[in-house]
Amino acid sequence: MFKIILGSDAELRLLELHHADELFVLTDSNRKHLRQWLPWVDGNSTVNETKGFIEGSRKRYAANTGYDAGIWYQGQLAGVLGCFGVSLSNRFASIGYWLGEEYQGHGLITRACKVVLDHAFGEWNLNRVEIRCAMDNRKSRAIPERLGFTNEGMIRDGEWLYDHFVDHIIYGMLAKDWPSNPHGASDRRASGIEIREVHSGKGHLCEQTLRALPDWFGIEQAIVNYTADVESMPTFGAFKGDQAVGFLSLKIHSEATGEIYVMGIRPEFHRLRIGGRLVQAVEDHLRKSGHRYLTVKTLSPARENHEYEATRRFYASIGFASLEEFPTLWGEANPCLMMAKSL
Numbered sequence: 001m002f003k004i005i006l007g008s009d010a011e012l013r014l015l016e017l018h019h020a021d022e023l024f025v026l027t028d029s030n031r032k033h034l035r036q037w038l039p040w041v042d043g044n045s046t047v048n049e050t051k052g053f054i055e056g057s058r059k060r061y062a063a064n065t066g067y068d069a070g071i072w073y074q075g076q077l078a079g080v081l082g083c084f085g086v087s088l089s090n091r092f093a094s095i096g097y098w099l100g101e102e103y104q105g106h107g108l109i110t111r112a113c114k115v116v117l118d119h120a121f122g123e124w125n126l127n128r129v130e131i132r133c134a135m136d137n138r139k140s141r142a143i144p145e146r147l148g149f150t151n152e153g154m155i156r157d158g159e160w161l162y163d164h165f166v167d168h169i170i171y172g173m174l175a176k177d178w179p180s181n182p183h184g185a186s187d188r189r190a191s192g193i194e195i196r197e198v199h200s201g202k203g204h205l206c207e208q209t210l211r212a213l214p215d216w217f218g219i220e221q222a223i224v225n226y227t228a229d230v231e232s233m234p235t236f237g238a239f240k241g242d243q244a245v246g247f248l249s250l251k252i253h254s255e256a257t258g259e260i261y262v263m264g265i266r267p268e269f270h271r272l273r274i275g276g277r278l279v280q281a282v283e284d285h286l287r288k289s290g291h292r293y294l295t296v297k298t299l300s301p302a303r304e305n306h307e308y309e310a311t312r313r314f315y316a317s318i319g320f321a322s323l324e325e326f327p328t329l330w331g332e333a334n335p336c337l338m339m340a341k342s343l
């Protein structure tokens with residue numbers, strides 16, 4: 001059965017019946033830890049139930065609808081990564097994972113996911129892989145975010161967890177966006193982009209980015225004003241290593257509403273889903289503080305402009321609706337369109 005090396009200290013092996021005892025011990029010694037986010041823990045209270053799980057998993061493997069692989073770290077079973085719901089007609093699969101508490105922090109799940117994604121997009125030629133994480137499970141959500149998945153939105157009450165529902169965030173990766181996909185046009189510019197909140201140097205980040213976008217931000221005084229204004233605003237940046245590739249600054253208007261005050265991605269990084277990820281980070285940030293709406297003001301289609309037409313398409317593609325035109329708010333030469341989305 002398959003065995004894949006995950007660096008010098010770990011490997012991934014398809015689960016087989018003779019692993020049941022080891023898997024049960026790992027589950028049993030981590031009940032409290034696993035119960036926080038996994039709904040099946042109470043239903044797995046004997047070795048026989050673990051055997052039943054492995055048998056079911058073997059059947060899924062034989063039927064080409066998925067598999068479960070154990071992750072071994074320094075010779076010890078550390079966790080499981082499952083690929084399930086495989087549909088070869090829709091070229092789709094989901095993945096899920098867990099680790100024993102003591103095995104966290106070694107990058108095991110990220111490494112294992114890379115292998116499973118290479119297999120899904122390479123061997124199986126799938127088009128889409130999905131990961132669903134409980135909204136508040138930050139450690140789990142960090143995995144798809146680190147791997148460059150797109151946060152495609154939140155579903156309410158996505159799962160019953162013993163005595164309450166939890167909301168889920170759905171993350172998706174398409175074959176065309178997977179950096180090492182042997183079948184697709186890989187785009188390494190998109191890999192390793194990290195989105196994070198910025199606490200110092202906001203003005204500098206804003207100014208550098210806006211100066212790289214003269215087709216959108218050509219008025220010197222506007223750049224100076226934005227650069228000063230964003231210093232006091234929550235600001236999120238997109239970084240590739242040390243290089244800043246974009247930013248978004250947020251203006252909080254009320255308990256209900258935040259506004260994208262200004263955002264920009266350096267032109268050489270356009271169309272890589274970085275803008276979409278920045279907006280998603282800001283949406284998460286706002287939801288946590290109880291905000292319900294996100295708005296943005298941009299140039300209205302009443303003034304023909306190729307660049308801002310693309311900007312409006314971007315906002316529309318991530319769920320913004322056009323609300324109202326303000327023909328004179330920014331002066332007659334720059335009619336303003338207000339767009340908004342519900343959080």
Ligand SMILES: CC(C)(COP(=O)(O)OP(=O)(O)OC[C@H]1O[C@@H](n2cnc3c(N)ncnc32)[C@H](O)[C@@H]1OP(=O)(O)O)[C@@H](O)C(=O)NCCC(=O)NCCS
Pocket residue numbers: 213216262263264265266269270271272273274275276277296297298299310311313314315317318
């Ligand atoms: C608008 C902007 C922030 C978008 O960021 P981005 O990282 O390039 O956008 P994404 O890759 O996340 O795009 C997500 C989706 O939006 C849509 N979209 C983005 N740019 C588009 C364009 N030029 N034309 C048509 N659709 C576009 C697409 O549906 C795209 O998905 P796809 O590439 O899979 O088709 C960026 O283009 C930018 O910095 N523009 C200049 C500054 C600006 O307009 N700021 C906002 C001022 S209000």
